[in-house]
Amino acid sequence: MLSEFQETLLQSVQAFQSTQLVKNKYENVLQHLDSGILLFDSDGVLTFINVQMAKLLELPRQSLIGCNLLQLLRHPYLSRFKQKKIARIYRETIFHRRKYHELIDEYGRHWLITVTYGDQMDGDFLLSVKDVSDYKQIEQTAYQNDKLAMLGKISAAIAHEIRNPLTAIRGFIQLLRPHLLQLGKDEYARIILMEIDRANDIIHEFLNSSKPSAPQKTVVSVPSLLKDTLLLSESEALMKGCEMRLQQINESLLVSIDVKQIKQVILNIIKNAMEAIEEVQGDHAGMIEIGAKQEGNYVNISVKDNGNGMDKTLLTRLFDPFFTTKEKGTGLGLSVSYKIIKNHGGTILVDSMKGEGTVFMISLPLTHQV
Ligand SMILES: Nc1ncnc2c1ncn2[C@@H]1O[C@H](COP(=O)(O)OP(=O)(O)OP(=O)(O)O)[C@@H](O)[C@H]1O
Ligand SMILES: [Mg+2]
Structure with missing residues (x-):
């Protein structure tokens, strides 16, 4: 038979163990998120860093726990490129109160960095980093498509505006042609007419650039x-x-x-x-x-x-x-x-x-x- 004290103790141990299990479970989830996570406490000491973040920084995780920002920046294995980027994020967060940052790393990938701090964080400072290269690619394609659509409209307008004066020039050159012939310069008229026709064709081609003519x-x-x-x-x-x-x-x-x-x-x-x-x-x-x-x-x-x-x-x-x-x-x-x-x-x-x-x-x- 367990005494009342032993039972209370057992319950506390079990409660501790289950809290520990839940904690481990969440820590495990955080550890293996595809976003990088860094958590500084109110004294500016790094208390948590997940696997992805250590990978991004290209530094061993254990060597970072307990560091402050200055120590992190002076880490002997931290590349100069990353050092500069971290210092910039810090400056912009503290001085310009920006909570979102975007940066391109040395391999051309785009990252979105979110900084969370303030009352809801009990003085802690959370930094999360997400690879948004795919979204950027989609955004750029959409932008390119927009540009294409815009170009279609502009070229239609230009074609309309340019074709009219070209037709007028063509007409006048034809009127001038006999005079040029008298001067022995019919070749000039021929070239001008040919070039006007070419310009007209180019406009036509341009308008149909999405489906170029055979x-x-x-x-x-x-x-x-x-x-x-x-x-x-x-x-x-x-x-x-x-x-x-x-x-x-x-x-x-x-x-x-x-x-x-x-x-x-x-x-x-x-x-x-x-x-x-x-x-x-x-x-x-x-x-x-x-x-x-x-x-x-x-x-x-x-x-x-x-x-x-x-x-x-x-x-x-x-x-x-x-x-x-x-x-x-x-x-x-x-x-x-x-x-x-x-x-x-x-x-x-x-x-x-x-x-x-x-x-x-x-x-x-x-x-x-x-
Ligand atoms: N002979 C060349 N020497 C050096 N760079 C070149 C040469 N030909 C093309 N390029 C480069 O390729 C780019 C694309 O050329 P493209 O002819 O498609 O456009 P563009 O000349 O910039 O504009 P546009 O043809 O509309 O005037 C140019 O901006 C230039 O940087
Ligand atoms: Mg060109």
Whole structure:
């Protein structure tokens, strides 16, 4: 028989054990949450840190319990990057009373940090960190889609506004044509009319950029295609002090292409080359070399510049719609070009070296019919 005292003692032990069990259970849950958790007490001493947080800090958990913030910041294994981020979060929480912070870590992941303190915490200070990279990705995609929708509306408005003056210019050039003919300058009228038609087509293409029109193919020789295209950018190159060189190209290379679309691609690439050359500081002799060589059943058209070149990160994003490093760029030039070349059954490749220059290589299937 247990005495009354022993029974009370047993009950207390059991109550303690069950409280302990519940405590362990909750601690276990906190330990294995996918968010990182840090708890400082009212004296600023770290009393709890879960596995995920220790992983994020890349520090052993046991070495942190009992540290204060200063000791944590001076931890010998804490990276300089993390040290700076923690100090910033502390500053913004204390001085600017911000309870939410967002940061990008050295691996490019996005983190949301929430700080909880005040009366409900009995003087404790809780910091939780959550990986929100996936949400960020969704947010960015939504933003990109918004931009696309906006672009659709803007381009519709622009197309409407630009087409009218273009039609008027076209009409007046046709009226002027006999006079230009008398002056022996009919070639000018022909180029202006051709360019107006090209501008109209580009607007049309732009409006339908989500479903690019099927190429209207004709057979042309590669050297004449390149000569015509170069003629269009020669004056701009001259103004920018860029030399353009067209290599000797085999006349028998024929391609079946939508001439306007492919011209647009080559002009986009030449324009980029000129802009890249402009970026080079100091007295720099800009040079753009254009060539074409047969490679099996394909022709490789190359456009090489000695502009500022690109690093690896930039190269990976080059063909993304809206990716631009230019203040006035739309970032659509190469993404549209990519689509056009793909629609022609070709490929477009690029090789570049920062500070050295860039070469674009367009590969198109050759044709034999005339
Ligand atoms: N030849 C090149 N040399 C260096 N960087 C280049 C070159 N071509 C493209 N780029 C880089 O690729 C980015 C994307 O080019 P893209 O033609 O798609 O857009 P953009 O030139 O910025 O804008 P837009 O074509 O609308 O004027 C450019 O902003 C530039 O950073
Ligand atoms: Mg461009």
